[in-house]
Amino acid sequence: MSNSHDWQDFPAPAKLNLFLHIVGRRSDGYHLLQSVFQLIDLADTISLRINEDGAIQHLNPLPGVPAESDLTVRAARLLQKETGCSKGVDIRVEKRLPMGGGVGGGSSDAATVMLALNRLWQLNMPRSRLMELGLSLGADVPFFIFGESAFVEGIGEIMTPVATPDVDFVVLHPQVHVSTPQIFSDPDLTRNTPPIKVPHLSSATTQNDLEYVACKNHPEIRENITWLSQYANARMTGSGSCVFASFSSPNEANRVIYDLPKNMTGYVARSLSKHPLHEFAEF
Template sequence: MATTLSLPAPAKLNLFLFITGRRPDGYHELQTLFQFLDFGDELHFSPRADGQICLESKLEGVAAEDNLIVRAARLLQEKTGCPLGADISVDKRLPMGGGLGGGSSDAATALVGLNHLWGTGVSLEQLAQWGLALGADVPIFVRGRAAYAEGVGEIFTDAAPPESWYLVVRPPVSVNTGLVFQSPDLKRDSPKRLITAIEPTEWANDCEAAVFKHYPVIEKVFSWLLEYAPARMTGTGCCVFARFDSQVAATATQALLPPHWQGFVAKGVNRSPLHERLAVCA
């Protein structure tokens, strides 16, 4: 049986996020642009013949059966009838609740990685459809290409934004996404436009005002970053990012971070590091 397969679960950024309305069922219509980062978690898979899914790395406060990695593995077993199992461990680098898609990316890497390891031969399109049951952001990570997203985040158009360098900073707080989307301060009336025609000079995040009101420390980090480069919040937060023209400039600004703030420098990439690694494994 094959040896251990190690694959990245990259972070994502929402380079812009506009909310264009609210549906009767409570879901919000949006327009956004996803790009991956060459930074994220690393997952390690070893096949088992007994069908057991054993997650060796535990997340504090999350039962193993509720972990998206375990759920993704069981979903693939269920859909394909595969009798194999896996031992799975995670080198966790992405913060929970940071707006970087860490949990969704882990789930996508589990689907794509185990599909490869077990030889189940499911197409990426099918894996993305199944992944939607695990979370709205899982399909974008399965597809592995930078993309515009519309509707409630399920309608994709391939994109090729500039592959800039970013300094990403995580304020010391976790954002309650439900609270943000229920907030009366949330901007919900951005005009719906041809998404591919939205210029970089117009890029913004409609969630920022509501998040800043409930979490002033995020606004503080945002304002600090804005002094050095164009800055924005990703998703519903809490992470904020600033764009730089070079790794040197991003790293120099990172060195100025106050000691109680955590951050990292990464490059935006339009093809997921997950798929880059798998192409080498194939």
């Protein structure tokens, strides 16, 4: 590695929910879910520069997001507080992942900061502890620290690694911002999908239980799903707004993007079997 006081770049990849079932609800109101989280190579870039004075600064915060509340800053401060590390870091984020798209952008940025600083600050924290800390920042953060495709259960904290096929995805981003709390509180939400077991994933009939409510509130999502469904089985990821379909080759996926109407936004992404920073923490 170069001099640790130079800027260094680290990827923060997106995830897709290959399906998302709501299988029940806890007494505290949290929904119980089952999903397969799939990493893809569409990513933000996190640039970090270590300093010796302990200051943590975000040098290009998003408009309207105070640096103090930015997940990358909170992730760095959390690690610093937990370990007593005297070093600091300057942070820059190059955003490519859509905000409020259901692809985990902010959570992935936070996880990449934690994984990268675990190495750059020489903290050597085990992955399991980083995942515990990450959970206090957001429900999806532990998955990105876990760092491989997983069957996810509970409220998102129980993960079992699963092998998923290498495929190319077309990901479309309807230009709407979906309120996750609003979807989960909607009376029309399905909350009793029968649970499935890991070995039976391939034979299970799956869907995204949040899709109906999201499309009801945001017709643009339905419009994107309908258009993409001409080419392959399309569905929404997370609580939206992004929708996706898988293809067996980059050429197929690129042909679909070539046909994309002018009023739609889309990307081609490849599945990842492991997070690029997976080796930055040990179990």
